[in-house]
Amino acid sequence: MGKILAIANQKGGVGKTTTAVNLGASLALAERKVLLIDLDPQGNATTASGLDKRKQSYSVAHVLLEGIPWEKAIKNTEIRYLKIVPSNPSMLTAEFSLMEREGGEKLLKEKIKEISSEFHFIILDCPPSMGYLTLNALVAAHSVIIPLQSEYLAMEGLSEILSFIRKIQNRFNPELEIEGILITMHDERTVLARQVESEARRYFPGKVFTTVIPRNIRLSEAPSYGKPIVLYDIKSKGAQAYLNLAKEILRR
DSSP states (O other): OOEEEEEOOSSSSSSHHHHHHHHHHHHHHTTOOEEEEEOOTTOHHHHHTTOOGGGOSOOHHHHHHHOOOHHHHOEEOSSTTEEEEOOOTTHHHHHHHHHHSTTGGGHHHHHHTTTGGGOSEEEEEOOSSSSHHHHHHHHHOSEEEEEEESSTTHHHHHHHHHHHHHHHHHHTOTTOEEEEEEEEEEOTTSHHHHHHHHHHHHHSTTTEEEEEEEOOHHHHHGGGGTOOHHHHOTTSHHHHHHHHHHHHHHHO
C-alpha cells in the first residue's frame, strides 16, 4: 500500500500547493510512483502541473460522488512517474455534496483503497480551509505535512490546524500522524524568519523537517509555466530544497 500524505493548512498562501506539486515531482524523479490529487477547487496544483483545469472532464468529485473509475480521472504529467487527478469546476460544489452524504467524511478513504497499491505515494493537496474536503483528506491520510510560513502570526495558525488534526485523530482517524512541519517562504536574512523557525523547533521538537524551503523567485515563476520547479530550474535553491525534502521523507 502506498503512503498517503495530506498537505494541509487552513491558511492560504503558505506554500501548500507549491509543496504538494514539487514534493510529488521530486519523489517521482527518485522513480517513486506518485499520484497527486488536487482537492482544491481553485485548481492551482492542476495548473502548476501543466494541465488546464477548464479542459478536464473529470475530477476527484466525479470519482467520489458519481462513481467514475479512477482511470478516467487520472492524468499523466511531463514527469514519467508523476500522475495527477486534476481539479475542475465540479469541485466548487463537491464540499456541499459530501456534507449531505451519510459517512461523507470517509468517501475519499474508501475510494483510495482501490488504487493505493499502484503508487508509492499519494499526495493530497487540500484547500485553504478546514472544511469537508480537508476533512476527507485527513481521514484518508496516513500522515500530514503542515507548511509553516516564516511570517508573523504563523504560529497562531499552526495551533489551529494542530487542534483540527487532534479532533480528527480522536473521532475518525486515530492512526493519522504528523509527518512534519515544513518551514516555507523562509528568508534567513530576516530576524522574524529566524525567530519563527527557532520557535517551531523549540515547541515541536522532532516534528520540524530539517529541510527549509527558501523564499525563491524561481519557485514563484514555475507555476505560471505549468511546470514543477525541477523541470523549470533544477539548479535553483527552491528545486534543491524540495529534492532534499523528498530525500528526507524517503529516509524515514
